[in-house]
Amino acid sequence: MRRKLSRRDFIGLTALAAAAGAGLCGIGGIAGILLLRRRRLALMPTSTPLPTPTPTPFPITIVSRAAWGARPVNHEAEDEKGFATQENLNGWYEYTVDLATIYRTVAIHHSAFSSEEATTTALHYDTMIGLQTLHQDRRHWADIGYHYGIGADGTIYEGRDIHARGANVENYNWGTVGIVLMGNFEIEAPTDAQIASLNLLITWLKLTLNVTHLAAHSEFNDKTQCPGSHLKGLLDQMAQIAGLARGTGGYVRPPLSIFPTSTPSP
Ligand SMILES: [Zn+2]
Numbered sequence: 001m002r003r004k005l006s007r008r009d010f011i012g013l014t015a016l017a018a019a020a021g022a023g024l025c026g027i028g029g030i031a032g033i034l035l036l037r038r039r040r041l042a043l044m045p046t047s048t049p050l051p052t053p054t055p056t057p058f059p060i061t062i063v064s065r066a067a068w069g070a071r072p073v074n075h076e077a078e079d080e081k082g083f084a085t086q087e088n089l090n091g092w093y094e095y096t097v098d099l100a101t102i103y104r105t106v107a108i109h110h111s112a113f114s115s116e117e118a119t120t121t122a123l124h125y126d127t128m129i130g131l132q133t134l135h136q137d138r139r140h141w142a143d144i145g146y147h148y149g150i151g152a153d154g155t156i157y158e159g160r161d162i163h164a165r166g167a168n169v170e171n172y173n174w175g176t177v178g179i180v181l182m183g184n185f186e187i188e189a190p191t192d193a194q195i196a197s198l199n200l201l202i203t204w205l206k207l208t209l210n211v212t213h214l215a216a217h218s219e220f221n222d223k224t225q226c227p228g229s230h231l232k233g234l235l236d237q238m239a240q241i242a243g244l245a246r247g248t249g250g251y252v253r254p255p256l257s258i259f260p261t262s263t264p265s266p
Contacts, residue, residue: 060204062148063157068128070144073125073164077142089259090175093165100210104250106202107169108235109146109180109217110167126182128157141167146178148201154193156201162209169220174254177205185228195234203242213250214239220248 075092095102113125125131132144139145145167149157159178160166168178179201182196192200214235217226236263239246 019070020152026178041210058204058207060200061089061156063155065161067083067159068157070128073137073143073161074136075142077136078140088165088167089254089256093232094161094163095165102175102210103177103205103209103211104175105172105213105215105248106177106205107166107172107181107215107217107220108198108227108231109168109178110185110231111180111182112184112226112228113182115148125178126152128159131180132159135167146180148177148179150179150181150194150197150201152182152191154191169217172220172251175250175252177209177211179225181231183228185231186214186225187228189230190234194259195238199238199241202244205243206242212245213248213252214242214244214246215248 028153029197032145073092076090079150095139111125114144125134128144128149129144135141135144143161144159146159148159151157159180166173166176166178168180169176179198181190181198183190183194196204202211202214214234216232218224218232
């Protein structure tokens with residue numbers, strides 16, 4: 001059974017988005033905004049004027065990598081540039097321009113392990129450290145592939161630095177924000193807390209990064225069921241609430257000129 005968003009969910013989020021749009025919630029200094037700014041500022045040459053600060057649409061709490069004990073990015077990873085058809089040209093890549101000009105699509109995933117399975121496997125795929133370990137040690141990527149994770153209790157976690165290209169949708173990672181929800185939503189439904197947090201996060205991403213589209217992983221690649229029918233069935237309504245279009249139509253291929261040492265075969 002697919003869970004419909006309740007009227008209370010809809011009213012609450014609509015009010016939140018409206019308040020944010022009217023600038024009524026301009027509270028600065030929150031962790032998420034700091035995360036968005038931190039790396040860009042670090043990469044800026046000293047002679048370049050600082051960019052206009054990203055407007056703060058509304059407060060959102062994101063558990064940092066340091067707080068969940070993330071391992072360092074492995075820049076020696078042997079397969080960041082290509083897992084199956086991943087095709088991340090030149091491997092690890094950090095965007096050097098305003099993120100709002102790059103990101104278009106939010107891609108939704110599940111961790112694919114049920115709550116019961118997750119607690120009985122050694123790697124604990126229902127945790128950020130478990131997923132990072134899977135991606136680094138077994139898939140040989142530089143880091144966890146998703147930019148954000150949402151636990152069963154609704155906690156939102158920072159994943160891969162938002163300034164770095166993700167590794168979560170084969171051939172379509174450029175300009176795509178990857179969010180994973182812990183669970184297997186082919187066989188169970190996401191929790192109310194997860195749904196509320198996902199609604200909040202995608203609305204926040206629209207307001208901070210100017211994303212335009214919301215897509216399921218399986219809409220990029222029909223070989224996967226990700227994020228499972230119980231979650232995929234909610235995405236139309238979630239997109240409507242956040243003011244996003246549905247599907248993969250926002251994807252824009254990167255100019256190959258930015259990858260000078262990896263010219264693909266014609
Ligand atoms: Zn997926």
